[in-house]
Every structure is written in C-alpha cells, then in structure tokens.
Amino acid sequence: MAQTFTMDDLKQRLQARQHKMTPQRQTVLQVFLDHPGEHLSAEDVYGILRQGSSEIGLATVYRSLELLSDLEILQKMEFGDGCSRYEVNTTNPLEHHHHHLICTTCGKVTEFEDDLLDELEGDIQNKLGFKVLNHQVKFYGTCKECQKEN
Structure with a gap:
C-alpha cells in the first residue's frame, strides 16, 4: 500500500544514493508533496513554480525530474500522449x-x-x-x- 513521505524522507532517499538535496531539487520535490496523487509533467511543475514566483528554469525542472526518476524517488509514467508525468514513488518494491x-x-x-x-x-x-x-x-x-x- 502507498505511504506518505515527508521532505526529510525524500532527502534521506536522495542522500542514500550519494546525491545532495539541492535547493532546486527540494523545490521540485515540494511541488509533489503539495500536490499528492497528481501526475505532473515538467511543464506542470514549472507552471506551479512560476505561480509561486520561483526563478527555477524549465531546463532545471527537467534535469531534476530525470535524476529523481532515475533514483526511483519519483516514478515516471507515460500515458500515450507523448508527455512524461511524474509522482512520488510511494510503492513498496515487494508490492x-x-x-x-x-x-x-x-x-x-x-x-x-x-x-x-x-x-x-x-x-x-x-x-x-x-x-x-x-x-x-x-x-x-x-x-x-x-x-x-x-
């Protein structure tokens, strides 16, 4: 069954894989924590950040999403429309x-x-x-x- 994660949980998962929690990565991850259950594209994340007056660029959002997906902190999904979407990977690998x-x-x-x-x-x-x-x-x-x- 899916579980809820905090920023500290996600930070530990990132550090366990030898990566730092940069301010940009933290900001991108916070979007997912603030929008639980939503499947967000890079453009969705970027739009949310722009509404909050964030200065993070779209290229940084893309890089952050790809890294966090590669590290299995985010789950990347394709729904057949040519747009990758992401969500926090809350699944137990045994389920x-x-x-x-x-x-x-x-x-x-x-x-x-x-x-x-x-x-x-x-x-x-x-x-x-x-x-x-x-x-x-x-x-x-x-x-x-x-x-x-x-």
Whole structure:
C-alpha cells in the first residue's frame, strides 16, 4: 500500500544514493508533496513554480525530474500522449504499483489499487516458468464527467 513521505524522507532517499538535496531539487520535490496523487509533467511543475514566483528554469525542472526518476524517488509514467508525468514513488518494491484510468477526452488520470492480475501472474509462472515481478495496467476510455457532457 502507498505511504506518505515527508521532505526529510525524500532527502534521506536522495542522500542514500550519494546525491545532495539541492535547493532546486527540494523545490521540485515540494511541488509533489503539495500536490499528492497528481501526475505532473515538467511543464506542470514549472507552471506551479512560476505561480509561486520561483526563478527555477524549465531546463532545471527537467534535469531534476530525470535524476529523481532515475533514483526511483519519483516514478515516471507515460500515458500515450507523448508527455512524461511524474509522482512520488510511494510503492513498496515487494508490492504492485497502482494502476491508471486515462480519459482520452479530457486527459484526466485516475488511480485504482485493485490488483486483479494475481491469478494471471500465477498462470504465467506455472505455464511458462516466468516469474512476474511487477506490472502496470493503463485503461484508456472516457471518464464519467466527459460521458455526461456527450
């Protein structure tokens, strides 16, 4: 199950991987702590920082997101629209990640935790000898709000 992280937790995770918590990285991470459960692109983060009068440039945001993703502090996700989105990686490596419902009309992304694929993973291991360590599921469709509008 996902857990909540503080800036100190994230700082420790960064330092454990031999990296410093620079003011820019802290500012970028704070955006994610202030917007829990949201899937933010580099442009989203940059826009939020600009609203707060931050002087951090878009290139620094991109570099910070890539490093934090490479270090598995942030989870990088692709939803098929050519735009990478990120969220704090709160998953236990022994558990599955949550899955996503993606509205193809408005772009809204909704998470769901139900993991209905355990039986399938068992079948894969039994029949093919392949041990699944993890999986990600993305469902594309139309959200309730967009269905009401049509």
